[in-house]
Amino acid sequence: MTVPxxxxxxxxxxxxxxxxxxxxxxxNIIAIxxxxxxxxxxxxxxxxxxxxxxxxxxxQVFVFxxxxxxxxxxxxxxxxxxxxxxxRSTINIEEFNLLKx
Amino acid sequence: xxxxxxGYFAGMITITSILVVALRNPVYSxxxxxxxxxxxxxxxxTLHAEFLAAVQVIVYAGAILVLYLFVVMLLNVxxxxxxxxxxxxxxxxxxxxxxxxxxxxSGTMGAANRQPASLPVEPHTADNTLAIGRTLFSTYLFPFxxxxxxxxVAMIGAIFLAxxxxxxxxxxxxxxxxxxx
Numbered sequence: 001m002t003v004p005x006x007x008x009x010x011x012x013x014x015x016x017x018x019x020x021x022x023x024x025x026x027x028n029i030i031a032i033x034x035x036x037x038x039x040x041x042x043x044x045x046x047x048x049x050x051x052x053x054x055x056x057x058x059x060q061v062f063v064f065x066x067x068x069x070x071x072x073x074x075x076x077x078x079x080x081x082x083x084x085x086x087x088r089s090t091i092n093i094e095e096f097n098l099l100k101x
Numbered sequence: 102x103x104x105x106x107x108g109y110f111a112g113m114i115t116i117t118s119i120l121v122v123a124l125r126n127p128v129y130s131x132x133x134x135x136x137x138x139x140x141x142x143x144x145x146x147t148l149h150a151e152f153l154a155a156v157q158v159i160v161y162a163g164a165i166l167v168l169y170l171f172v173v174m175l176l177n178v179x180x181x182x183x184x185x186x187x188x189x190x191x192x193x194x195x196x197x198x199x200x201x202x203x204x205x206x207s208g209t210m211g212a213a214n215r216q217p218a219s220l221p222v223e224p225h226t227a228d229n230t231l232a233i234g235r236t237l238f239s240t241y242l243f244p245f246x247x248x249x250x251x252x253x254v255a256m257i258g259a260i261f262l263a264x265x266x267x268x269x270x271x272x273x274x275x276x277x278x279x280x281x282x
Contacts, residue, residue: 003107003147006206011111013202015118020198022122024191030127030173034134037165038118041141044157045114052148057236060150064237067160068248072255074165078172079262085176086265 008049016042029084029091033077040070103147110144113137131169138162152230 015038022035044063051059085091117137121130138161145154237245 003103007107007111010202010206011114013205014115017195017198017202018115018118018122021191021195024194025188026122028127030169030176031122031130034121034127034130034169037134037161038121038137041137041161045141045144048145048148048150048153051150057232058240060153060233061237061241063150063153064156064233065244065248067156068251071160071165072251074168075255075259076262078168079259081172082175082263091176 005049005053008045012042012045012049015039015045027093029081029093032093033074033081036073037070040066106147107144110140110147113140114144127173128170131166131173134169135162135166138166150229152233 019035019038019042022038023032026032026035044066047059047063047066051057051063081091084096088095114137117133117140120133121137124130124133138157142154142157142162145151145157
């Protein structure tokens with residue numbers, strides 16, 4: 001009596017959509033990074049579900065790599081946020097238009 | 102029983118992930134993300150990935166979330182946080198994604214019923230950590246080394262970005278030392 005893999009796909013699609021909406025509608029950079037974490041977790045759920053479904057450990061190894069990339073992304077992203085807050089004293093995303101053409 | 106566990110974990114993951122986006126205070130968002138990480142770890146346990154569940158709790162909930170909370174407390178910004186007014190962009194991205202999601206939903210319902218694990222299912226290895234370690238250090242050895250390189254680059258980059266202007270500080274120290282004497 002196992003749960004079919006399509007349920008996991010639906011769950012991770014919902015979480016991924018929530019992350020996309022969060023990246024698009026939030027203004028706080030920290031909230032945007034949290035939404036990126038949501039998207040990464042959605043892919044992790046998919047990887048592990050298919051790893052269990054196909055009886056292949058490669059999916060779990062790739063979750064390991066996704067975790068590494070997430071940790072690196074968080075470290076660099078939060079360092080950028082601290083540098084931005086030091087120069088502009090805000091982290092509202094609409095204040096930063098230096099790279100806009 | 103498996104359906105019951107899946108329903109509980111899936112419901113909690115959905116609710117808390119929506120709360121991450123919906124709550125205005127970043128601290129509350131981070132805390133609901135913490136609850137979501139714990140439930141994802143529970144879902145991993147039901148999928149026979151015990152090592153990844155432990156790593157999820159230790160790395161995500163223990164390290165990454167603490168880093169987030171640390172920065173939120175450091176910057177002290179929990180006011181003036183409203184939503185974007187870019188609903189057109191959101192609709193432009195999310196309507197195709199939702200349609201794709203519905204197509205996926207209608208397609209996989211048939212596919213999942215048609216294919217009940219026709220592969221030769223090997224018996225579950227008792228030690229999940231041992232099996233992951235064997236796979237990681239034999240098949241995926243080169244990506245593992247690349248991952249360590251990514252971590253090194255991220256560490257150096259984070260230190261360099263978050264440090265106050267390095268050249269000026271050293272110049273200041275050099276000028277301050279003779280002045281102190």
